[in-house]
Amino acid sequence: MVTFSDLFRVREFRYLYPAYALSYFGDQFAGIAVAVLVFDKTGSTLVTAVALAAAFLPSALGPVLGSLADRLPRRGLLIVCDLARAGLVALLAAPGMPVGAAIALLYLAHLFTPPFTGARAALMPEVLDGEAYIRGNGLTNLTHQISQVAGFALGGAAVVLITPVGALLVNAATFALSAALIWRGVRPRPAPAADGTWSPLRDARAGVRYVFGDPWLRACLLLVWLVPAFAFGAEAVAYPLAHELGGGPELAGVIMATIALGYATGALLLTRWTPPAVRDRALLPLAALAGAALLPLFAQPPAAVALALLFCCGIGCSFSTPLNAVFIQRVAPAYRGRAMGVAIAGLTGGQGGGFLLAGWISGLGVPASATVGICGALALAVALACGAAPALRRPALEVTNGSDPPAPPVGTRAATYRRTRGRHG
Structure with missing residues (x-):
């Protein structure tokens, strides 16, 4: 079985992993710094929310911007995106920067995130093969969750100690260091073969058609988009739920951290200690658990029970970690950037939509605990519907076309898929 330590025997991964960890951890510093700077200058929660939305809204252009990862050499694209973000974030720290200009720069900086993410996701299966890639993807997802919790906590302290401007400069430095690591440790590769010149809209449409034209990819995306979207809706009503449970802001923070901790725990178990055959069979039941665990909140249980649920x-939501890796492995190399762009757009949109749905339900006067229960019922319904889809259960098809490999089903053993991928990956 591949272990996390085995991953670091691959030279390119030893550079790609810290590059990812540094840039994402620095983003947590920047998020808090931007919120403090904008609110201190304007006193407006709306303007502050507009600024913070920059981290999510540009992802809607993922299918368009992700197509760059299928047209340009991916190593060079990663470096350019990191350097561009380093420069733009550093400009945010300039003295006397008007709020409107700062927000515009922030949105511009985040426009480089979808092509960076697409290029990195497309490059990783070329760095790590087969089961090693699934382990590596699990480790990076685990790092993402830990960075999100620890980064926000340390980011708040950093803003106090080194000021918001200092926190922004730290974020810029992490991007610059990430670019240096990629330049030093990742070998150049040619751009994926592509016909004709780059046309953003045409390439984006081709990527969407490719993903949704494949029954397995389509069912996989719907499962990964919708189950967490509904299940994580609980975070949108964390404070009202904490109030119902007899707590306040502190308990609301614990509620949000508990969900993230559960996801990180599941991701670690699935990608580090679970044999591939067992892991594959567990994915659909875990997706169902994500929704089913929230149903008892209809009964308004005590705080300790609610946190356990x-x-x-x-x-349960950690099922998406290994499934995301299999999704990218399934996609033909020339489409991986665009496929990742489509996935990111749906994940971001689903997260925002789930929050809005939970807020709307709660706004109708439904108790927060019942709102969470409703979100759980919706997540469970999606998991059961997708689990019943023939595309996710049928055996792997025989490969006949190197540009369009078949989809590995959730229950297919990793060794079987490695044999398939070895002919085309």
Whole structure:
């Protein structure tokens, strides 16, 4: 079985992993710094929310911007994106920067995130093969969750100690260091073969058609988009739920951290200690657990029980970590950037939509605990519907076309898929 330590025997991964960890951890510093700077200058929660939305809204252009990862050499694209973000974030720290200009720069900086993510996701299966890639993807997802929790906590302290401007400069430095690591440790590769010149809209449409034209990819995306979107809706009503449970802001923070901790725990178990055959069979039941764990909240249980259920919900949602890796492995190399762009757009949109749905339900006067239960019922319904889809259960098809490999089903053993991928990956 491949272990996390085995991954670091691959030279390119030893550079790609810290590059990812540095840039994402620095983003947490920047998020808090931007919120403090904008609110201090304007006193407006709306303007502050507009600024913070920059981290999510540009992802809607993922299918368009992700197509760059299928047209340009991916190593060079990663470096350019990191350097561009380093320069733009550093400009945010300039003295006297008007709020409007700062927000515009922030949105511009985040426009480089979808092509960076697409290029990195497309490059990783070329760096790590087969089961090693699934382990590596699990480790990076685990790092993402830990960075999100620890980064926000340390980011708040950093803003106090080194000021918001200092936190922004730290974020810029992490991007610059990430670019240096990629330049030093990742070998150049040619751009994926592509016909004709780059046309953003045409390439984006081709990527969407490719993903949704494949029954397995389509069912996989719907499962990964919708189950967490509904299940994580609990975070949108964390404070009202904490109030119902007899707590306040501190308990609301614990509620959100508990879900993230459950996800990180599940991701670690699935990608580090679970044999591939067992892991594959567990993915659909875990997706169902993500919704089922929230149903008892209809009964308004005590706080300790509610937190245990939310932890189980997070564990259930961790099914998406290995499934995301299999999704990228399934996609033909020339489409991986665009496929990742489509996936990111749906994930971001789903997260925002789930939050809005939970907020709307709660706004109708439904108690927060019942709102979470409703979100759980919706997540469970999606998991059962997708689990019944023939595309996710049928055996792997025989490969006949190197540009369009078949989809590995959730229950297919990793060794079988490695044999398939070896002919085309």
